[in-house]
Amino acid sequence: MESGNSIHQKPVFWQESMPELRPCHNRTVTAQRTYGGISAAERRAGRRAALLDAALEIIGTQGVDKLTVAGLCAQAGLNERYYYEQFTGRDAVLTALFDGIAEELASAIVQALQEVAGGSAADTPSAARENAANPSARRMRPETRTMAHAAVAAGIHVLTDDPRKAQVALAVSASTPELRSRTLQTIASFANLVAARGIDFYALSTPTPDPAIGFRATYLVGGLVQTLTSWLQGDIDMTREQLIDETTDVFVLLGEDLAQRLR
Missing domain, CATH: 1.10.357 (Tetracycline Repressor; domain 2)
Known part of the structure; x- marks a missing residue:
């Protein structure tokens, strides 16, 4: 989905969740994982785009009443936990779109x-x-x-x-x-x-x-x-x-x- 209070400022749609932290010899390091040349941030962005594309399709063809977590994730082909990684509720999805x-x-x-x-x-x-x-x-x-x-x-x-x-x-x-x-x-x-x-x-x-x-x-x-x-x-x-x-x-x-x- 291609991406206000202000036309001149790009709205902040979301804040990425904190990266995974894990202990290492009495200190904490950030786990930075890359799979197939794609970073964790890029994968999150891709999942968000897929969810928004799915929301656009559901609302545009079936109506906003059909926009449910289960239906959205099924349309996007993603586990429901990825929905909650990105959005706090339906209003957040509609606002982002x-x-x-x-x-x-x-x-x-x-x-x-x-x-x-x-x-x-x-x-x-x-x-x-x-x-x-x-x-x-x-x-x-x-x-x-x-x-x-x-x-x-x-x-x-x-x-x-x-x-x-x-x-x-x-x-x-x-x-x-x-x-x-x-x-x-x-x-x-x-x-x-x-x-x-x-x-x-x-x-x-x-x-x-x-x-x-x-x-x-x-x-x-x-x-x-x-x-x-x-x-x-x-x-x-x-x-x-x-x-x-x-x-x-x-x-x-x-x-x-x-x-x-x-x-």
């Missing part, structure tokens, strides 16, 4: 923006296609819409290329109060990312950012989460590309409007 997906989303969005910024956004083939296909795009600065489209598409693709990931995100947001709080924290982190990128793109840096920037960023990210949830449930009759295009338009319209007001 959720954090991993959040990291993947952030990385995909940042990479997409960097790739667009690496060339002339207004002159890229994708920009030409967007402007030709979407009349509203021609009324906006081409580079603005291309940047927004790249970020929105990257995020939506992560969740919809593998529908199991969307199922995990939905399961976490509808689970325990602690996990719902985790969802809100992650939304806030993505809103901070959107706000920071908008401030940089529109050159709006000031000693004290206008509160409207954070408000609109939170509105956009929170609204996208709810819209994507409705779309995945079949309540919005659109193709994925239509969803991306409409979302892009909303992001750009709110961003351009605020930028003009603050300049």
Whole structure:
């Protein structure tokens, strides 16, 4: 499984258990064992990845209610003791999966923006296609819409290329109060990312950012989460590309409007 309170800091998913200690001539030494060129730490990491992959499969295909210790270990092909080596309970598994997906989303969005910024956004083939296909795009600065489209598409693709990931995100947001709080924290982190990128793109840096920037960023990210949830449930009759295009338009319209007001 590929791996927040903060987008800029990698969340700490787990702490490795203490290595085995054994006595030796009235002193203690750490046992460092390597089998087949693979260290103990690497084996633990491999078991953790297998458990998370298994959890993703179970939640994504059967639902979160089917996520049990026995079922998870059977799916991963591991003894149950390895589950307790890594996790304290089901919430810990869900949190690790959720954090991993959040990291993947952030990385995909940042990479997409960097790739667009690496060339002339207004002159890229994708920009030409967007402007030709979407009349509203021609009324906006081409580079603005291309940047927004790249970020929105990257995020939506992560969740919809593998529908199991969307199922995990939905399961976490509808689970325990602690996990719902985790969802809100992650939304806030993505809103901070959107706000920071908008401030940089529109050159709006000031000693004290206008509160409207954070408000609109939170509105956009929170609204996208709810819209994507409705779309995945079949309540919005659109193709994925239509969803991306409409979302892009909303992001750009709110961003351009605020930028003009603050300049």
